[in-house]
Amino acid sequence: MLTRHKILEAGLEVLEKDGAHGISMRKLAKRLDVTATAIYHYFDGRESLLEAIVDEVCSKIVSQAPREGGWREQLRGLMISMVSQSLEHPRASVWSITTYARRAPVMSLQEAIFGILLEAGFPPDRADHVKGAVLRVCVGHLVLHEAAARDWAELPADKYPHFHAVEAARLQADQVEHFKFALDAVLAGLPEPDQGDDPTA
Incomplete structure (x- = not known):
């Protein structure tokens, strides 16, 4: 089940591996095996996710x-x-x-x-x-x-x-x-x- 915490954990892992430029809603969605729309349910966009x-x-x-x-x-x-x-x-x-x-x-x-x-x-x-x-x-x-x-x-x-x-x-x-x-x-x-x-x- 997708949660805000799981998205943040995945985002932190991508940030550590690829840097801030490597984070996108599409990349996270693929990593979590969900649609990008599902992530937008928790975050307004990339900047909102990074700040979180x-x-x-x-x-x-x-x-x-x-x-x-x-x-x-x-x-x-x-x-x-x-x-x-x-x-x-x-x-x-x-x-x-x-x-x-x-x-x-x-x-x-x-x-x-x-x-x-x-x-x-x-x-x-x-x-x-x-x-x-x-x-x-x-x-x-x-x-x-x-x-x-x-x-x-x-x-x-x-x-x-x-x-x-x-x-x-x-x-x-x-x-x-x-x-x-x-x-x-x-x-x-x-x-x-x-x-x-x-x-x-």
């Missing part, structure tokens, strides 16, 4: 993030939830976050971040700085992970000896743990809301 896919991903990230502890713990949990979910569909996630950065689905992530920081007592300008810092670490990690999917092993060892020296360890690294290392370094350098702009205060 992004909304589904972002809603899951926010809903699964912990809401306990101080602002660092809550922010850390939200960012780890974001990366953990996104690594299941890295190509689709990078596209979603960058393309929909100022639209409702992804704005829900920014709203959650600002909520944590403002409730902790950060003034608006510093809350914006902190949000920018952690999001850049997150998006940068996902972009680099997506790029690393290429076969770097073909790089000549005589030209890139240091890269080859760490290649085995890099390939075996847990990507969530890899992200936590960078995130924790950033969070450790951030001051408390009442300490001004000097991390050493």
Whole structure:
């Protein structure tokens, strides 16, 4: 039986495999063994479907993030939830976050971040700085992970000896743990809301 959830799952799989340009109502209909008209019963069109896919991903990230502890713990949990979910569909996630950065689905992530920081007592300008810092670490990690999917092993060892020296360890690294290392370094350098702009205060 065709459902909205099945359509979104199929759309996410196509988005991950072929990119946004690869999604069409006709292609999804063929994948789900239904008519395109059946999909239009749930979505007005391609753009409506794409936004619903992004909304589904972002809603899951926010809903699964912990809401306990101080602002660092809550922010850390939200960012780890974001990366953990996104690594299941890295190509689709990078596209979603960058393309929909100022639209409702992804704005829900920014709203959650600002909520944590403002409730902790950060003034608006510093809350914006902190949000920018952690999001850049997150998006940068996902972009680099997506790029690393290429076969770097073909790089000549005589030209890139240091890269080859760490290649085995890099390939075996847990990507969530890899992200936590960078995130924790950033969070450790951030001051408390009442300490001004000097991390050493």
